[in-house]
Amino acid sequence: MIPQLSAQPLSDSPPNHPALRRAAEALEASFLAEMLKATGLGKAQAAMGGQGSDEFSTFLLEAQAREIVKSGGIGLAESLYNAMAQREGQNG
Structure with missing residues (x-):
């Protein structure tokens, strides 16, 4: 006998x-x-020096962080999204 797998109901998945x-x-x-x-x-x-290079470095880090997220990130966004979507589903 082959056990039947049931799909998770759509209502339990985050919208x-x-x-x-x-x-x-x-x-x-x-x-x-x-x-x-x-x-x-x-x-x-x-070698770069100056106040402008410090600000450029901040922009560079932010761009690098966005690219890390685009490529899958560390899973934090997915966890946050699931928690917020679940909460939204309970409140809405």
Whole structure:
């Protein structure tokens, strides 16, 4: 006898909320940018120098963090999205 697998009901899966997905990804990108900055990657190199290079480094870290999220990230955005979508489903 072959056991029957039942698909998870649609009501239990998180609904599709593009705004929540974008918010979760933005939060993961901000988190990653701060983690990258904490590693020292955001410090301007001596060859560049000046106040502008520090600001450029921040923009660079933020862009790198967004690209990390685009390529799958660390799973934080997915966890946040699932939690927010589930909460949205309970409240809405």
